[in-house]
Amino acid sequence: MSESEKPRQGDFAPYVVRDPQAFALNVARAVEQAGKAASAWLAPRDASNAPVDPSNAIYGEMVSAFSEIGNYWLADPHRALEAQTRLLAGYMDIWSRSIRKVSGDATHDTAVETPDKRFNDPEWRENLFFDFMRQVYILTGAWARSLVTEAEGLDEETRNKADFYVNQIVNAISPSNFIATNPELYRQTVEENGANLVRGMQMFAEDMTRGAGNLKLRQTRPGSFEVGVNLAVTPGSVVAENDLCQIIQYAPTTQAVFKRPILICPPWINRFYILDLTPEKSFIAWLVDQGHTVFVISWINPDLRHADKDWLSYIDEGLVFALDTIAKATRETEVNAIGYCVGGTLLSAGMALLKRRGDTRIQTATLLATQVDFEHAGDLKVFVDERQIAALEAVMTPSGTLDGGHMATAFNLLRSSDLIWPYVVGNYMKGREPPPFDLLYWNSDATRMAKANHSFYLRKFYLENQLTAGLMELDGGRISLSDVTVPVYSLATREDHIAPARSVYQGCLAFGGEVTYVLAGSGHIAGVINPPHKNKYQYLTGPAPKADVAFADWVADAPEQPGSWWPHWQSWVEPHAGPKVKARKPGVRGKTIEPAPGRYVRE
Structure with a gap:
């Protein structure tokens, strides 16, 4: 996008649907493809032959770890109030800086932040709405992590589990993962009248079918590699x-x-x-x-x-x-x-x-x-x-x-911000095939x-x-x-x-x-x-x-x-x-x- 095409503060034109009929038709097509994905997911879960789901145990462990964290903070009303006040004070600070930003006060600028490629689009900082969403997300994530690190009396195993699960939730709820709160996704969806969603849901249905009811996330372009042809060819x-x-x-x-x-x-x-x-x-x-x-x-x-x-x-x-x-x-x-x-x-x-x-x-x-x-x-x-x-x-x-998909999912979760959510966004929302990458082809094999x-x-x-x-x-x-x-x-x-x-x-x-x-x-x-x-x-x-x-x-x-x-x-x-x-x-x-x-x- 050139400088002249970039949205400017208060410019909502790039976020307005231009062809409502085409947009509605593409949304309907995307929903149809999503329905195919749902059918693929339901097929192996037929009530007469439902497989045992090991994720149920994971959910139980997550609830148990979070309960221990909650017990620590809620056991002392003053401690709980202090944690809530700290979060609300952070929200109020973001709100006040946003108000000053609207009024043209340059002092709204925040401190230098750690680079985060999820928020590379200029609109994450130049647009008031997206800037607000970004800052609230970063603050809330840091606050949630602090509840784990500052909780006293936890054994190392429980703390590690709670920290891991908090990170998974924080990564999942990033505003960069949703069309309405990601400026780049929003603009693309409007520009293409939702055609990107049709392509994305088609890939989603294909990947759900390939995984026999479990999402087999594509991390590289299908057909780019073949063992014995351009991989594993040492004589x-x-x-x-x-x-x-x-x-x-x-x-x-x-x-x-x-x-x-x-x-x-x-x-x-x-x-x-x-x-x-x-x-x-x-x-x-x-x-x-x-x-x-x-x-x-x-x-x-x-x-x-x-x-x-x-x-x-x-x-x-x-x-x-x-x-x-x-x-x-x-x-x-x-x-x-x-x-x-x-x-x-x-x-x-x-x-x-x-x-x-x-x-x-x-x-x-x-x-x-x-x-x-x-x-x-x-x-x-x-x-x-x-x-x-x-x-x-x-x-x-x-x-x-044990199906290889279980281990692949576990390994991907270790780096979900790199190995899951960028592909969810790129594949299923932007509707773009991932580029060829031999290492990730092996990873999915x-x-x-x-x-x-x-x-x-x-x-x-x-x-x-x-x-x-x-x-x-x-x-x-x-x-x-x-x-x-x-x-x-x-x-x-x-x-x-x-x-x-x-x-x-x-x-x-x-x-x-x-x-x-x-x-x-x-x-x-x-x-x-x-x-x-x-x-x-x-x-x-x-x-x-x-x-x-x-x-x-x-x-x-x-x-x-x-x-x-x-x-x-x-x-x-x-x-x-x-x-x-x-x-x-x-x-x-x-x-x-x-x-x-x-x-x-x-x-």
Whole structure:
């Protein structure tokens, strides 16, 4: 919009419907599409076959947390009056400044505010109505958060839950999310006579249908990416498979390779190709180019057949199966292992179990955004208590799995202001397809979770934190991370909402050997998938974590290095990689099953 086209103070022309007939017709069409979305939502909720809804447990936890906050403030009338007075005084201050603004008094200007991209449109400050709505919203949100932070006598779990739920509500009620209170949406709706709403509701109906009654929010343009076409295209072959996974070996790009192969254990929440996105972002391709022989576990998308596949199954039929495959393919019995997120948690527990069994094939471990201690596991703990786990288990019983949409929603809620509401506004109100984005395509490519494995993960790790306490039992005995004495490279990221950097730091203390802790910039995905040629972000290095050195103190003293952590890791792993040998072609005894990325990642 040019300067001459921008609305000016008191100019309501851009907000007046110009063609009432066309507007009414488009509203009717939008309502029709909304009706289709409602039908898609109702279909799986037929009274005769209504599925168990785990969100009921979440609502109960939210009400319980808010009740505790309310009890604190209402228990003392003076305290409650003070809180209300503070809010009303803020409203009156906004009102008085708005009145002065109308009269042309320049002293109405507010203090410098933190930039908020939701309110980038000039009208949020230049138009009296929208400026008032914006300020009231910001004030009310800050006040609501203060009720949580200032409430005394709360246990940490209740405070964290209340803070999380308040943030979700505050993000949801932002005036930027509604047509009548968002100047940009309002103008567009008037300019297009509501045609944007028709497109948006059509996408809404499509996304509700794709999610089989649950909204599958599109975060990237459909059809922009295809696994094996422009994602996960690093050359290689599937060299072994079983009911739970395929093992991929990648083709060399150098004439000589390091003697010790690399095994990657990725998460089974979503797909392994987060490590093999487009060629310029592929961590796997970069590893191959550095002279490593790379193997990766590609987990199957489980169904009812896999309901009883538990944590031990994923170790034996995944991790151990991969080690056996590497030995057959390369005749090497020593490997350097890499685990990402929950794949790193499995790798850590697996190494402790293998040590108890006398299996020492894993000689080093690289843990990417991996938690092994869950005391400070962050906002995901909001979804994990006995009541909510029981509800999830009830959901998983009929199908033997948890639908990937549940986990995708939980992860999106951790950053709802970035991963939910901008797409709700852009897709369904502006009627605009989101741009192509490989990372968000992967994020939406959710997988199911096998019931036994997922229940074990939630209970034994998140709820009971057994691993670092030495209480976890696997295969008939207890395991201990203190038995893991191989060198460990543990990478955390500053803005990680899934594996918080403090939690990763604390987990390092449980290992029995030398741990190199590195703190990268950005978050759980972008901080890990950070190719050196982009020269983005930074990373901190320092001494090994110690029990008497707090995480904050480690960060304060650690020197900062610019760019990607990948070359730093390469310099760390090379002394453990062995001499160079002739490059190896993929295959077990010269045989392969199919080209990478294989069938399982597409299922």
